[in-house]
Structure formats: structure tokens, C-alpha cells
Amino acid sequence: STLTAEGTRDPYPDWKAGDPVPYAALCTTFSKIEMTPKRLEISAHCSLFLRQVARLTPDDLLPTVLLMLGKLAADYAGIELGIGESLIMKAIGDSTGRSLKIIKEDQQKIGDLGLVAAKSKGSQPTMFKPKPLTVRGVHEQLLAIAKIEGQGGQGRKVSGIHKLLSAADANLPKGQGVDITLNKGGSSEAKFIVRTLEGKMRLGLADKTVLVALAQAMTSHDIARKGKVPSTDQLAKGEGILKAVYNELPSYEVIIPALLDVGVFNLRQVCNLQPGVPLKPMLAKPTKSITEVLDRFEGKDFTCEYKYDGERAQIHFVAHGAAEAMATPAPLAGKTSKGISNIFSRNSEDLSKKYPDILAKLPDWIKEGTQSFVLDCETVAWDVVEKKVLPFQQLMTRKRKDVKVEDVKVKVCVYAFDILYLNGEALVNKSFRERREALYSAFTEVEGEFAFAKYGNTDQLEEIQVLLEDSVKASCEGLMVKMLDGVESHYEPSRRSQNWLKVKKDYLAGAGDSLDLVVLGAYYGRGKRTSVYGAFLLACYNSSSQTYETVCNIGTGFSEEVLQALYDKLKDLVIDRPKPFYSHSSGNKDQPDVWFEPRLVWEVKTADLTLSPRYVAAKDVLGDASHRGVSLRFPRYIRDREDKKPDDATTARQVADMYKRQESVTKNKGPSVDDDF
Numbered sequence: 001s002t003l004t005a006e007g008t009r010d011p012y013p014d015w016k017a018g019d020p021v022p023y024a025a026l027c028t029t030f031s032k033i034e035m036t037p038k039r040l041e042i043s044a045h046c047s048l049f050l051r052q053v054a055r056l057t058p059d060d061l062l063p064t065v066l067l068m069l070g071k072l073a074a075d076y077a078g079i080e081l082g083i084g085e086s087l088i089m090k091a092i093g094d095s096t097g098r099s100l101k102i103i104k105e106d107q108q109k110i111g112d113l114g115l116v117a118a119k120s121k122g123s124q125p126t127m128f129k130p131k132p133l134t135v136r137g138v139h140e141q142l143l144a145i146a147k148i149e150g151q152g153g154q155g156r157k158v159s160g161i162h163k164l165l166s167a168a169d170a171n172l173p174k175g176q177g178v179d180i181t182l183n184k185g186g187s188s189e190a191k192f193i194v195r196t197l198e199g200k201m202r203l204g205l206a207d208k209t210v211l212v213a214l215a216q217a218m219t220s221h222d223i224a225r226k227g228k229v230p231s232t233d234q235l236a237k238g239e240g241i242l243k244a245v246y247n248e249l250p251s252y253e254v255i256i257p258a259l260l261d262v263g264v265f266n267l268r269q270v271c272n273l274q275p276g277v278p279l280k281p282m283l284a285k286p287t288k289s290i291t292e293v294l295d296r297f298e299g300k301d302f303t304c305e306y307k308y309d310g311e312r313a314q315i316h317f318v319a320h321g322a323a324e325a326m327a328t329p330a331p332l333a334g335k336t337s338k339g340i341s342n343i344f345s346r347n348s349e350d351l352s353k354k355y356p357d358i359l360a361k362l363p364d365w366i367k368e369g370t371q372s373f374v375l376d377c378e379t380v381a382w383d384v385v386e387k388k389v390l391p392f393q394q395l396m397t398r399k400r401k402d403v404k405v406e407d408v409k410v411k412v413c414v415y416a417f418d419i420l421y422l423n424g425e426a427l428v429n430k431s432f433r434e435r436r437e438a439l440y441s442a443f444t445e446v447e448g449e450f451a452f453a454k455y456g457n458t459d460q461l462e463e464i465q466v467l468l469e470d471s472v473k474a475s476c477e478g479l480m481v482k483m484l485d486g487v488e489s490h491y492e493p494s495r496r497s498q499n500w501l502k503v504k505k506d507y508l509a510g511a512g513d514s515l516d517l518v519v520l521g522a523y524y525g526r527g528k529r530t531s532v533y534g535a536f537l538l539a540c541y542n543s544s545s546q547t548y549e550t551v552c553n554i555g556t557g558f559s560e561e562v563l564q565a566l567y568d569k570l571k572d573l574v575i576d577r578p579k580p581f582y583s584h585s586s587g588n589k590d591q592p593d594v595w596f597e598p599r600l601v602w603e604v605k606t607a608d609l610t611l612s613p614r615y616v617a618a619k620d621v622l623g624d625a626s627h628r629g630v631s632l633r634f635p636r637y638i639r640d641r642e643d644k645k646p647d648d649a650t651t652a653r654q655v656a657d658m659y660k661r662q663e664s665v666t667k668n669k670g671p672s673v674d675d676d677f
């Protein structure tokens with residue numbers, strides 16, 4: 001196949017061994033990927049290209065992979081794209097000499113800024129040919145643009161984008177002239193630069209596909225160097241290794257140099273979980289009742305922990321003296337009296353500026369002999385007078401950035417529930433029983449500062465009921481029920497696992513789990529609400545098509561103050577028309593008054609889920625014969641989920657699962673246990 005035969009296709013003509021990878025070559029691959037809906041073909045294009053890079057210009061493998069992912073760095077580096085439309089339009093105008101008015105009109109007509117950029121470039125007379133863009137160069141410039149902050153930042157961003165676009169070619173899809181109506185095709189550099197800036201490549205290229213393609217490319221590459229062709233087994237082995245390594249160490253910055261250095265098959269020896277690189281947290285599956293838990297975990301030992309209602313935190317620490325001994329020194333920015341440390345959110349964002357108080361107290365909880373660790377915990381607001389947990393809303397009133405220890409009003413207590421690494425050893429592949437023992441052995445509780453999550457090990461319905469009630473009295477959301485022994489109890493980074501079940505008090509009232517949805521649009525208010533938005537259009541995220549699929553309109557659950565605050569937040573995010581990656585019904589009366597950049601994620605509760613022709617959520621997944629999507633009945637706003645990015649919203653798969661589970665419960669067939677991966 002194309003994957004295994006060495007050099008069956010010519011590399012891009014202008015690209016010779018040792019040359020920087022031409023950006024045009026990557027864009028050609030993007031356009032091939034874009035033109036096919038077939039997963040295998042997408043993966044083949046991707047891996048073939050990566051293999052060429054590995055063979056000709058291995059130094060550029062890292063920026064190539066990052067640009068394929070539409071990223072500039074690992075998530076924990078905190079470098080954000082998703083540049084607003086207005087800045088991009090301005091830069092397109094500046095670099096092509098077209099007026100903003102015309103660009104806006106084009107955007108109204110075409111609806112895809114990438115194509116608007118390509119068209120603008122195409123209609124520009126070319127006086128001289130700019131120096132060709134390279135993958136390395138584009139990556140560096142995008143990085144520089146993303147890092148611009150502070151006063152006059154917007155202007156500098158525009159000029160950065162201007163510079164990039166000036167050097168980009170248009171490469172309009174053939175036969176389409178300047179009147180582009182097609183949404184696909186064309187290897188235009190301008191188009192892909194703009195899409196990267198927008199933060200959505202929309203190639204149908206899932207992150208996992210890139211990972212698998214990289215594994216295939218590197219396995220083939222390694223084996224080809226020995227003059228052989230890889231077997232299916234070898235390809236599968238390489239893929240297994242890379243996936244396992246990436247799960248524990250989600251950083252291409254660390255993995256790719258190691259891959260090039262030691263090869264796929266030796267990767268495990270040099271790449272392991274390490275403090276400084278946050279893991280994607282393990283997540284839980286919802287359940288509707290305690291009896292469902294008992295059914296699912298029947299015959300297994302499990303434990304019921306309180307589900308604290310705060311913010312997920314992954315705390316990394318390396319003691320002074322231990323850091324020097326590590327192979328790769330941990331990049332931990334936070335300082336404590338005993339060593340370097342950092343706190344990461346569930347999104348791998350750096351929270352150390354939000355919780356300097358935690359970093360200051362951390363040395364008090366560490367027992368003698370604890371040299372390095374990665375802790376999984378929940379930070380919860382703490383009432384110092386009453387000595388008890390406070391509701392989540394209190395925690396939300398804390399500032400998110402540049403907090404000074406002396407200014408902290410809302411104190412937090414850290415509830416630790418898992419440990420993933422201790423004293424140089426990864427624990428993710430140990431049983432939860434062993435991990436819990438390790439946790440207790442390495443830390444000491446300090447009232448109001450650090451505690452172990454409360455739990456009970458029981459499989460008796462009545463006792464679980466009591467634990468649940470107690471947890472709620474203690475201001476928790478309910479219980480997390482976890483497997484204790486064997487492979488099933490291993491820590492599964494980034495998975496919503498069936499070995500962790502959540503039982504929230506609200507589900508028991510029949511409401512079901514809440515959803516986290518992206519705000520796409522709004523309707524102007526009526527009556528008392530005329531100066532603000534009165535209702536909103538929400539969507540879930542389809543991770544395979546990388547689109548936001550509408551799921552409901554919502555106008556309930558907002559106080560006057562909240563509506564005002566949301567209006568202030570949203571008014572700067574207004575765009576002229578829906579993004580091409582918004583999937584919504586085309587009915588005239590279903591259009592919101594304004595559309596937004598995809599930024600805000602809200603937690604929403606619903607009475608139940610139903611099929612509706614007005615919404616498109618999970619339509620593909622369910623394949624309903626009359627093309628209806630899932631929608632929420634009586635949705636109610638709960639809170640702004642500042643800790644979630646739009647792509648962390650509830651997925652179409654999860655919405656479909658919730659719908660199916662509800663169906664099967666109504667039909668009494670027992671719940672579906674489909675995994676959402």
C-alpha cells in the first residue's frame with residue numbers, strides 16, 4: 001500500500017533532503033485530506049507526508065505535526081489561537097489592498113474566511129514572487145502572533161498576520177475562478193493559514209488520526225532504514241506503543257525528538273509520565289441510580305468516594321535535589337520552599353497564578369521522603385469559621401490570574417483522590433487500591449488545607465444510599481464510584497471510563513446528567529430584557545466532523561444580573577454570520593438574531609431529551625430515518641464553565657448515548673454502556 005512502499009510517490013518537487021519542509025507541500029496534503037471523507041485515506045495521506053518529513057527533514061517533524069493538529073504547542077504551554085474574525089479580516093485587507101467593506105461582503109457571501117483570504121490573494125496582481133513559506137517559518141510566525149499580549153497587541157497581531165498572508169500563495173481551486181462557492185478543495189496557503197488562526201482546521205482530521213499516522217510513519221521509516229517493509233504486526237505494535245506513551249506524556253515536544261532519536265520500538269524506555277507534563281484527566285460515566293451502579297460493578301470490589309464540587313487540579317511536584325537527578329528536568333514554573341511545583345486544570349492550563357496559596361501551603365502536607373509526585377485532586381472553597389466545604393459558586397468568585405496570597409478571600413481546601421506518580425515511578429498502571437495506599441503513605445492531612453477524599457467501600461444499597469446523602473450534606477455533588485482492583489482500576493488518562501461512575505444527587509430526581517454546551521447565537525430579549533440577550537442557541541461538539549451541532553434554545557435559569565453579565569461578555573464575540581463549522585437547521589425562523597465566535601461553554605440541565613427537526617445534534621451518530629437531531633426539553637442554565645474550552649463541550653456521541661440510555665430506560669431494556677470513544 002501507499003503506506004509501506006518506500007518512496008512510491010515523489011516528494012514535493014522543490015523539497016530536497018535537508019531543506020526546510022515547504023508549507024505548500026503540507027497544504028497540498030491538507031487539500032487531499034479535505035477532499036476525502038474516508039478515514040483510511042485521510043490517515044494514509046497524513047502518514048505518507050509525515051514519513052517524507054522524517055526521511056527528508058526530520059528537524060521539521062515537530063512543527064509539521066503541530067500544524068496538522070492546528071496547534072502551536074502542547075496544551076499546557078497556554079498558547080491560544082482562535083483569533084477573532086475582525087482582526088483576520090483587517091489583515092486580509094491590509095495584505096491584499098482590498099477594502100474591509102469588500103472583504104466583509106465576501107465573507108457574507110462565502111462564509112469561510114479561509115476562502116475569502118484565498119480569493120483576495122487570487123485577485124491581487126502579483127508584482128513579484130515572495131519567498132516560499134516553510135512549515136518551520138509559518139509555525140514560528142504563528143507562535144509569535146499568538147504570544148502577542150498587552151497594549152497595542154491587536155495592531156501587532158494584525159501586522160503579524162499581514163506579513164504571513166503577504167507571503168502566502170492563493171492557489172485557488174481550479175475552474176472556480178474568483179467566484180468561490182465550493183467549500184472544499186484548493187491547497188491555498190492563505191486558506192490554511194487563516195483556518196489555523198481561527199483555531200479550526202476542519203479537515204476531518206482528528207487528533208487521534210494524527211497520532212496513529214505518526215506511529216505508522218515512524219514505524220515504516222525505522223524499518224525502511226533497515227531495508228525492510230513493516231509487517232501489519234509491527235505497524236500495530238508501533239501504534240500501540242505511541243498511543244500508550246502519548247497517554248502518559250501528551251507532549252509532542254518531548255516525544256518527537258525521542259522518536260527520531262531512539263525509534264518507536266524503544267520509545268517506552270525513554271518516554272514516561274513525568275512531572276511537568278500534565279496528563280489529560282480520567283473522567284467518569286454518568287449513571288441514573290445506585291442500582292445501575294450495582295448492576296455494572298456486580299461481583300467486583302469498588303469504592304464510593306465523595307464527589308467534591310470544585311475545580312479539578314493536577315498538582316505536580318519535584319523536591320529540590322530530585323529535579324537535578326531526573327533525565328529531563330521538569331518544566332515546573334511554581335516555586336515552593338521544598339521544591340518546584342505546578343497546578344494544572346482539567347484542560348492542562350497552568351493554574352499556579354490562580355492558586356499561589358496552594359503552592360505556599362503544599363510543603364506542609366508532604367511527608368518526609370516524598371520527593372516527587374503527580375496528584376489528582378479537587379480544589380474546593382472552604383469556610384474557615386464553620387470549618388466546612390462551601391458551594392462551588394464561592395470558588396468561582398476567586399480571581400483567575402495574578403492572585404496574591406495576601407489578597408485571597410476565598411480559602412480553598414485540596415481534596416486528593418488519586419496519585420499518578422510518586423518518587424520517580426509512574427503509578428497509572430497499578431490498581432487503585434495500591435495507588436490509594438501510596439497516596440496515604442506520602443501525605444498528611446492538614447485541616448482546611450489538604451484532605452483525602454472521603455470514601456466508603458461497600459456494595460450494600462442502603463449503605464451507599466447513606467453515603468450519598470452524607471456527601472450531599474457535606475456540600476458535595478454526590479458520589480464517584482470506582483473499581484478497586486485489577487486492570488479495570490488502572491488510571492486511564494483522557495478517558496471517560498466505565499470504571500469510574502458518577503452518581504449525582506440530581507440524577508436521582510430523574511433529571512439526568514447536565515450537559516456542557518457551546519453558545520453559538522442569541523436572540524434579543526423582549527419586555528424587561530430588551531437591552532440584553534434574552535435567549536441563546538446552544539450546541540454540542542461533534543469531534544469527528546469538528547463541528548458544533550445545535551441542540552437547543554435556552555431562556556431559563558438566568559437572573560437579571562447573569563443576563564447582563566453574559567451580554568457584556570458576548571457582545572464582543574458577535575460575528576456577521578455563522579462559522580462554516582456550525583451545523584444548524586436552515587429553517588428561517590430558527591436563525592438567532594446574532595451569531596458568536598465559539599468561546600463560552602455553559603452547564604445546562606434538562607428535563608429530558610427528544611428528537612426534533614429543528615436541531616441537528618447527534619443526527620449522524622443516531623442516523624434517525626427522518627433526519628431529526630436530539631434536542632433538550634426545558635433546558636435550564638446552571639453556570640458558566642470557565643474551565644472548559646468549546647472542544648471540551650459534551651460531544652455528539654455523549655448526547656446520543658444520553659438519548660439512547662433514556663430510551664432504553666423508558667423501554668426498560670437496561671442502560672446502554674457504549675463507550676464514547
Ligand code: ATP
Pocket residue numbers: 281282283284285305306307308309310311312313346378417453480502514
Ligand atoms: P461534571 O464535573 O459536570 O460532572 P465533568 O465532565 O467535569 O463533569 P465528570 O467526569 O463528569 O467531569 O466528573 C468528574 C469530575 O468530578 C472530575 O473532573 C473532578 O473535577 C470531580 N471530582 C470530585 N470529586 C472527585 C473524586 N472523588 N474522584 C474523581 N473526580 C472527582
